[in-house]
Amino acid sequence: MGNGNVEGIFVATVTSGPIERVEEVSAVAGAGLEGDRTWQGELPVEQREAKREITLFAKEGVDRVTRDTDLELTYEDLRRNIMTTGIDLMSLIGKRFRVGDVELEGIKIAHPCLHPRRRSGRDRSRLAEGCCRFSLGRG
Numbered sequence: 001m002g003n004g005n006v007e008g009i010f011v012a013t014v015t016s017g018p019i020e021r022v023e024e025v026s027a028v029a030g031a032g033l034e035g036d037r038t039w040q041g042e043l044p045v046e047q048r049e050a051k052r053e054i055t056l057f058a059k060e061g062v063d064r065v066t067r068d069t070d071l072e073l074t075y076e077d078l079r080r081n082i083m084t085t086g087i088d089l090m091s092l093i094g095k096r097f098r099v100g101d102v103e104l105e106g107i108k109i110a111h112p113c114l115h116p117r118r119r120s121g122r123d124r125s126r127l128a129e130g131c132c133r134f135s136l137g138r139g
Contacts, residue, residue, distance in 0.1 A: 004087030006099060007059055010076060011036040019076040027054065027102045029136040033081055055080040055110045057131040058089050080110065080131055089132045096137065103137025 012019045015037050026034040031041040032053040040048040057080040065071060075083055082099075093106035110131040 005085050006082055007085050008075060008083035010079075010081055010083070012079065013037060019079055021076065027136055029103075032136065036081065053133075053135050054082065054104070055131065055133050056082040056084055056087075056089055056104075057110075058087065059083050059085045061131070078131065092134075093132060104134040105137060107133040107135055109133075 009022050009025055010019045011022055011025060011033055013035060017037070025036070028034060028041060030045060030048055030053075031043075032039050034041065038053065040053070057075075057078055059075070062073070062075060062078065062083075066073060089106075090109070092104075093108060096103060096105045098104070110133045
């Protein structure tokens with residue numbers, strides 16, 4: 001795998017609340033990103049869902065969609081956690097890999113929530129370009 005970069009980290013403290021760009025966040029295996037709306041740290045382990053731990057998106061995919069369409073979305077509008085460049089996220093589904101000190105495992109494509117779909121009137125597949133769900137490694 002090549003050298004990719006993390007270009008941005010985004011969290012929202014409540015489900016429908018605004019997404020904020022942050023400089024750093026604690027990633028906890030089995031619980032997600034501390035302080036994010038999908039944080040599962042207070043749930044009993046057996047009730048946690050790996051598919052909800054963290055989402056990554058490729059900046060290049062978002063830029064391509066907004067350039068090729070009349071769509072005006074910000075990176076925050078996607079409601080995803082980690083913005084990357086130089087990484088083919090789709091090729092990481094089903095694989096384990098590291099981003100800095102954090103181990104991730106690709107789960108599935110992350111289709112957009114209703115917010116960007118309502119704003120764009122577009123179908124889910126084009127807006128999902130380069131967006132994937134990941135679980136945090138369990139060691």
